[in-house]
Amino acid sequence: MSILSVPPVPELSSEWIAARQHHLVRELTAADRRPARQRWQPSKRLAAGGVGAVGVLGALTAILVVSLVGNTQQAFAGWSASPTTPARGQLQAAEASCQHNPTLASLAPSVADTRGPFSLLVYAANDTSTVCITGVPFGTGQQGLSPIFFGGAALPASGAVNSPSVAAGAIEPESQIAAASAGGQAYRVVDGQVGADVTAVSLVLDDGSSIEATTSNGWFAAWWPGNQGAKTANITTATASTTQPLNIPTTNVGGENPPVAPRQGST
Amino acid sequence: METHAIRDDAALWREAGTDPTAFGELYERHARAVYAFCARQTGDLSLAEDLTSVVFLEAWRRRRSIELNGTSALPWLLGTAKNVARNSQRSLRRYRAALGRLPPGGSTASAEDDAIERVDAQRTLTAALEAIAGLSRDQRDVVNLVLWSGVSYEDAARVLDVPVGTVRSRVARARQKLGESLAAPVTSSSKESS
Numbered sequence: 502m503s504i505l506s507v508p509p510v511p512e513l514s515s516e517w518i519a520a521r522q523h524h525l526v527r528e529l530t531a532a533d534r535r536p537a538r539q540r541w542q543p544s545k546r547l548a549a550g551g552v553g554a555v556g557v558l559g560a561l562t563a564i565l566v567v568s569l570v571g572n573t574q575q576a577f578a579g580w581s582a583s584p585t586t587p588a589r590g591q592l593q594a595a596e597a598s599c600q601h602n603p604t605l606a607s608l609a610p611s612v613a614d615t616r617g618p619f620s621l622l623v624y625a626a627n628d629t630s631t632v633c634i635t636g637v638p639f640g641t642g643q644q645g646l647s648p649i650f651f652g653g654a655a656l657p658a659s660g661a662v663n664s665p666s667v668a669a670g671a672i673e674p675e676s677q678i679a680a681a682s683a684g685g686q687a688y689r690v691v692d693g694q695v696g697a698d699v700t701a702v703s704l705v706l707d708d709g710s711s712i713e714a715t716t717s718n719g720w721f722a723a724w725w726p727g728n729q730g731a732k733t734a735n736i737t738t739a740t741a742s743t744t745q746p747l748n749i750p751t752t753n754v755g756g757e758n759p760p761v762a763p764r765q766g767s768t
Numbered sequence: 769m770e771t772h773a774i775r776d777d778a779a780l781w782r783e784a785g786t787d788p789t790a791f792g793e794l795y796e797r798h799a800r801a802v803y804a805f806c807a808r809q810t811g812d813l814s815l816a817e818d819l820t821s822v823v824f825l826e827a828w829r830r831r832r833s834i835e836l837n838g839t840s841a842l843p844w845l846l847g848t849a850k851n852v853a854r855n856s857q858r859s860l861r862r863y864r865a866a867l868g869r870l871p872p873g874g875s876t877a878s879a880e881d882d883a884i885e886r887v888d889a890q891r892t893l894t895a896a897l898e899a900i901a902g903l904s905r906d907q908r909d910v911v912n913l914v915l916w917s918g919v920s921y922e923d924a925a926r927v928l929d930v931p932v933g934t935v936r937s938r939v940a941r942a943r944q945k946l947g948e949s950l951a952a953p954v955t956s957s958s959k960e961s962s
Contacts, residue, residue, distance in 0.1 A: 507916045508896035510804040511813065511889050518799050521821065522792045524870050529788040529828050592833035613832045700786060717786060717832060 577686065577726040579617025583713040587615040595620035599633035612692070612722045614715035621715075623692050623722045630675055632692055632722065649680070669696040670738050672721060677731060677749040691731050691749065692722040701737035704747070706730065777841035784831050791831070795824050798842050801917065805846050808912050809853040811897040813890055818867055822859045823849045825866055837926050843919055847927035850909060900946065907942040910935055915942075 592613050599605055605624045610633075612623035619636035634649045667673045674693035681687050691704060695716055702714040702721045706729035714723035734745045775783075777797070783790035802823050806816035826848055827834075827841075836844060852859040860867065900908055906928075913919045913927060914935065921939075925932040 508808055508893050509889055510807040510816075510893065511886055513800050513803055518796060521799065521870060522795050525795055525821070525824060526788045526792040528825075528866055528869060529791060586835060587833060589835065596833070609829055 577619070577682070577688070580619060580726060581616050582711065582725070583616075584715045585615050585617055587613070587620070588618075591615060591618075591620060592622075595622060595633075595635045598635050599624070602631075602633070605631060605633065611718035611720045612715050613717070614722045614724070616724075619724075621690070621722055621724055623720050625694075625718070625720050630692055630720065632678070632690055634690070634724065667694045667696045667719075669698050670736060670741065670743055671696045671745060672699065672702055672734055672736060674731075674734075674747060674749045677751045678754060679728065679751050680754045686726060687728045688724055688726045689728070689730065689751075690722070690724040692720065694719055695721050695736075696738075698738045698740075699736055700739060703735040703737075704731040705733045705735065705744075707732050711735070776839040778836050778839050781831065781834075781836050781841055784828070788828075791824075791828055794827075794841055798845055799824070801842055802845050802849050805849050805912060805917050806853055807893060808897070808916055809850065810856065811894055813886065813893070815856060818860060819849065819852050819856060821867055821870055822852050822863050825863050826852060826859075838923070840923075843923035843927050846913060846917060846919060850913070850927070900942075903942050903945060907938050907945070910938040911942050914939055 592615065595613075596610060599610075599622050608624045608626065610622035611625040611630070612621075614621040614623075619634065622633045622635075624631045624633065672693055672695045674691055676690075676692065678690040679687065680690065691714075695702060697719070699716060699721075702716050702723075704712045704714060704723055706712065706725070708729050710729065712723045712725050712731075714721040730751060731747050731749060734747055736743050736745055775793075777794060780790045780794050784794060799820055803816050803820040806819040806823070807813050810816055810819065823845055827845060834844065900911055903911065909928065910924060913924045914921065919927065921932050921935045924935045928935065
């Protein structure tokens, strides 16, 4: 007998596989309806992760951390209206960068949206979210990955958990951010929750152009260069496509390096 | 007659981004191979059951950030299995709640596969791992990946993030080091299907 011989391992029965598969799919389906990681991590980790650092106001709080560079000639080169497949290591690098924010250290992103070299991650907890964007024009860190954060993924002060309840076939936008890159180029970010049966979301802007959002784990997110607002959403489910008017308050955080900006209510 | 096209892993992996059922199909395809790998990596059949679940939960968590190389998900799954087995306690802690909701383990055997066979398998597995205990951890990894799990040198190189030549040399050194020292204890078995 030599090293080439394979040590025998009792084979898993088909029944065992089927039972585990069934429960795994059920587990993942349930996980899809709530923020990722949250059900797999004790909630105390969230509290210990620095919730207090961003303030808990009951409504959305906001922080904006920006590291600015000089003018970027091609601020959004490589951006696309549809999400792109991430380059090897792109999302891992973005996630590592975003998790420097202690509030996010114990969370996994619910949405990972990549458009060329840009990565947008949505960290959701209960019905609030923090959006983290990394990419060349947004920051100055090594390889341009210093992130920008919008919003505050935090447990309510009371500790109560609000179960997201978005109607089937609908979306519930959290916010629309109007911001500017390091070089002053405008861009907008929209994120929010989706009904359980929603499989795709496209945002139609004021000028009629369409932006395909990334949808996962009960959330959607998209961003685009320019000042055009999101007017309507084309929502796809397994059985139908509908159009939902959007009336999202716009939070302006443009200007030079605002350290902290509210996420809602400053239209 | 109704026919179904067989989708490759890459297609299933893409669908799994939004569809847990597609992910379940990947589980059905590869759970046996992942379990066998975990068992041979840890030498513990019961632990291997939990680690198999952890591998797939981890795969689900990272499904949108990972792009498969090639058409099979198995090399990536085995690479993840290697990592979770190495940090098994941390991995189990991370997914403790999810594991607690899964059906209880302890019944890996098919109906005709009784407890005696399980004990024998555990004993044989332990002997096999003792036989390679003198190898370095890197060499043991390539033995399990390449020689025992049938992963190609190229895929093993991706899993281990080393050049193909390094995989080849580790296998060669493992063979050389072991020589004929394994010349008895293990009875061969068919390789687990994926």
